[in-house]
Amino acid sequence: MNQGLQFDDAGRLRHLLTIEGLSRQTILEILDTAESFISVGQREIKKIPLLRGKTVVNLFFEFSTRTRTTFEIAAKRLSADVINLNVGASSTAKGETLLDTIRNLEAMHTDLFVVRHGESGASHMIARHVPPHVRIINAGDGRHAHPTQGLLDMFTIRRHKGAFDKLKVVIIGDIMHSRVARSQIHALKTLGVAELRVVAPRTLLPTAVEKLGVIPCTRMEDGLDGADVVMMLRLQRERMQGAHIPSEHEYFNLFGLTPAKLTLAAKDAIVMHPGPMNRGLEIDSAVADGPQSVILPQVTYGIAVRMAVMALIMGGTPASREQGDRSARSRGPSGDATAERDAGAPIAVAGIPSAGRSRFAGPSADAPGRPREAGMRPAASQVLAPDSAPPNPDEAIKGASKGRDRRAGVPASRKHAPAEGKKRR
Amino acid sequence: MTASIDIEAVLARMVEQLRPALKSDPLMIGIHTGGAWVAERLHRMLGLKEELGTLDISFYRDDFTRVGMNPQVRTSHLPVNVEDRHLILVDDVLHTGRTIRAALNEIFDYGRPAAVMLACLVERGGRELPIEPQVVGEHVKLGKNQHVKLLGPDKLELRIQEGNG
Numbered sequence: 001m002n003q004g005l006q007f008d009d010a011g012r013l014r015h016l017l018t019i020e021g022l023s024r025q026t027i028l029e030i031l032d033t034a035e036s037f038i039s040v041g042q043r044e045i046k047k048i049p050l051l052r053g054k055t056v057v058n059l060f061f062e063f064s065t066r067t068r069t070t071f072e073i074a075a076k077r078l079s080a081d082v083i084n085l086n087v088g089a090s091s092t093a094k095g096e097t098l099l100d101t102i103r104n105l106e107a108m109h110t111d112l113f114v115v116r117h118g119e120s121g122a123s124h125m126i127a128r129h130v131p132p133h134v135r136i137i138n139a140g141d142g143r144h145a146h147p148t149q150g151l152l153d154m155f156t157i158r159r160h161k162g163a164f165d166k167l168k169v170v171i172i173g174d175i176m177h178s179r180v181a182r183s184q185i186h187a188l189k190t191l192g193v194a195e196l197r198v199v200a201p202r203t204l205l206p207t208a209v210e211k212l213g214v215i216p217c218t219r220m221e222d223g224l225d226g227a228d229v230v231m232m233l234r235l236q237r238e239r240m241q242g243a244h245i246p247s248e249h250e251y252f253n254l255f256g257l258t259p260a261k262l263t264l265a266a267k268d269a270i271v272m273h274p275g276p277m278n279r280g281l282e283i284d285s286a287v288a289d290g291p292q293s294v295i296l297p298q299v300t301y302g303i304a305v306r307m308a309v310m311a312l313i314m315g316g317t318p319a320s321r322e323q324g325d326r327s328a329r330s331r332g333p334s335g336d337a338t339a340e341r342d343a344g345a346p347i348a349v350a351g352i353p354s355a356g357r358s359r360f361a362g363p364s365a366d367a368p369g370r371p372r373e374a375g376m377r378p379a380a381s382q383v384l385a386p387d388s389a390p391p392n393p394d395e396a397i398k399g400a401s402k403g404r405d406r407r408a409g410v411p412a413s414r415k416h417a418p419a420e421g422k423k424r425r
Numbered sequence: 426m427t428a429s430i431d432i433e434a435v436l437a438r439m440v441e442q443l444r445p446a447l448k449s450d451p452l453m454i455g456i457h458t459g460g461a462w463v464a465e466r467l468h469r470m471l472g473l474k475e476e477l478g479t480l481d482i483s484f485y486r487d488d489f490t491r492v493g494m495n496p497q498v499r500t501s502h503l504p505v506n507v508e509d510r511h512l513i514l515v516d517d518v519l520h521t522g523r524t525i526r527a528a529l530n531e532i533f534d535y536g537r538p539a540a541v542m543l544a545c546l547v548e549r550g551g552r553e554l555p556i557e558p559q560v561v562g563e564h565v566k567l568g569k570n571q572h573v574k575l576l577g578p579d580k581l582e583l584r585i586q587e588g589n590g
Contacts, residue, residue: 012493036481036500045534048484311484315493 005127013313015127015136018145019186027190031155034301034308040077041303050311051080054111058084059101060139061117066275066299067139067149071114074306080112102126106134112314113137120144120179135313137306143179143239149274150183152305154191156298157229160270164191168266170223171214172199172255173233173282176206176244180274181233189213199223201255203244220255224264232257232273235282248281258284262292270294430547430583435562436463439544440470442560446542447471449511454478456528457499459517459575463546466581467515476504485527501531508536513560517575519545522556547573547583 004021008014013026040048056075058068068084075082087101096104102113112135115123120142127136140146154164161167169188175181175198188196189212197215198205199222209216217223224230235251245251257271271287273295279285288295453473455464461479468477481499514528525543532538544560549567565573567585576582 036483039500039502040484043535047534049530050484050489312493315489 005124015123015138016147016309016313017123017127017136017138019147019150019183019190020145022190024190024192027151027154027187030151030305030308030312031158033312034151034155034304037077037304037307037311038301040307041300046077047079048077049079051075051078051111051314054080054314055109056080056082056112056114056310057105057110058082058114058139059087059105059116060085061087061115061122062140063088064116064139066302067116067146070299070302071137071139071148071306074303074310075112075114077303078307078310080310083110098122098126099129102130106130111135112310114139116140118142137309137313140179143177144182146179146183146274148302148306148309149180150187151309152298152302153180153184153231153272153274154187155301155305156272156294157270159297159301160294161228164188164193167193167228168195168197168226169193169229169231170197170199170217170227170265171231171233172220172223172257174204174235174244175200175209175233176204177236177239178233184231185212185214197223197227199255201245201251220257220261221264224261227265228269230257230262230265230269230271232271232277232283234274234276235278252281256280256282256284257287259286259290262287262290268292272298275299430563430565430585432546432581432583435546435583436466436470436581439467439546439560439562443467443471443513443544446511446513449540451511451513451542452478452505452507453513453515454480454503454528454532455515456517456524457481459546459577460515462575462577462581463517464515465578467513467544478503478505478507480528480531482524482527482531485531487523487527503532503535506536507532507538509539512538512541514541514543516543516545518547518549518573519543519556519558519561520549520551522552522554525556526554546575549573 006013006015006017006021013022019027040046056071058071058075060068063086072082072084085105105113111133113126113130114137115126116139117123118141121144122141123136123138124141130136138145138147140149157164157167157169171181171184173181181198185196185198195215196213197217198209199217199220202218205216205218235245235248262269262271269292271283271290271293273283273288273293275295275298277283277288277295279288287293451473452475453464453468453471455461455477457479461477464477464479479499480501480503512532514525514532516524516528519525529541532541542560543556543558545558546562548558548561548564563583565585567573570587571585572588573583573585576584
């Protein structure tokens, strides 16, 4: 039975594309493993030999400092060889398609790709087309997912606040454009927090967001009240093409986290931010640098969490520990095997434009996923997200569609990137 | 068939063999999980002052690419700098020697010890690497299908069991 793109037939995590579809057990296993990697960063020789002789390519189609650097450090601490490619400035600019870029790097015997792309679904598309022994980690795709950020946030919360089931958590800011928020929401719901609220101006709050199991608020006072964890988001000005906020000054007045507003939260609440911060826009410097801020520890933990993800997907963990959660995971309307199969793919929920996905879907993408997608996409979201066109569609789409045309001639075994990869281990 | 070994007598023998080493002010390190249990006992019996160190060698195993990560990795904990120190490395059962190889690699990532001595509760033959212990509690000869297992941690018990261990 196909258990979704992220898992092999034995239920082992092969790729990390999204937190959606991961069981509570898998998430906790990643966090536990990360816990043991923390010590590696504190010792004299910050290196262990787990991925010695493996080649990791950081394939970044969007700019990033923190994520790329922490992935690079994580891979190096595991003794892998790391190559950083900022593809925006390289072959793609000369007209090479995304799949051609990937295939060329595969030919250099890359073992793991860490991919960031402006298009939702880019990592899924790549994962579908690589041979079985190649692993993919999604380092952020469009507005869809940023799973390692979500995981490191969970790690941070667990370290500073303990058990999830007693916590009130609030996510504040540009929920609409944030892949981080979506990964955080999936992780927090899976781990079973007591209460999860999201706060944003109505224009930055996806419609039907409550379907994800969160309590939407449009006033900071409502969201912050008694919260144990305050997760701020960056206002993604580069993804905004409409009039989402009247002015930055107004936004800060209403939604910026100031010391005064923070007093509404629990006394020992922690403040998180995925970075980069817009000081004086979504967060006051006095809070960002204040005693309740865990923003810099988040960066440190990010290395350990990324090491854990790399080690787990590269080594393959024994046994089929995912099995027990299979049925719980199929929450599609059909609730059948098809829904399970699709658990790892981007779904248009609550106003997330899924243009990227449908355009990326190669021939192996299953058709049954689409009606569900269409059904769950509220029409109103189109009004709320006038900029639903992806930020840099040209190179990506060109790559995807050209690649798709050629897939016809590729042997089936490559098309589906099936799970026979175990043989190589 | 299962057979039991008198663990207290075995530990007492190890303590006697370890006493001469105390003059070099050694640091004791137990390998997770069984080795750490044994080390805890020895540490107490010898009255060592410095905190016991523990090692989880999961990150250094030579079969990682075949079997993957152990889901329950414990954190290695070396409370004292190993640089230029005399170490007593403790494990429960010495078999192929691969665990010890991994442990030595890990220790050297923390620093350069002056010397490392190997103490194990049970030595059972079957070495695949040139690794020999200085201190042995008990030598056992085992058949192809037999293996020896340490149960714990509250009350340590050594069992020789039949089966495909």
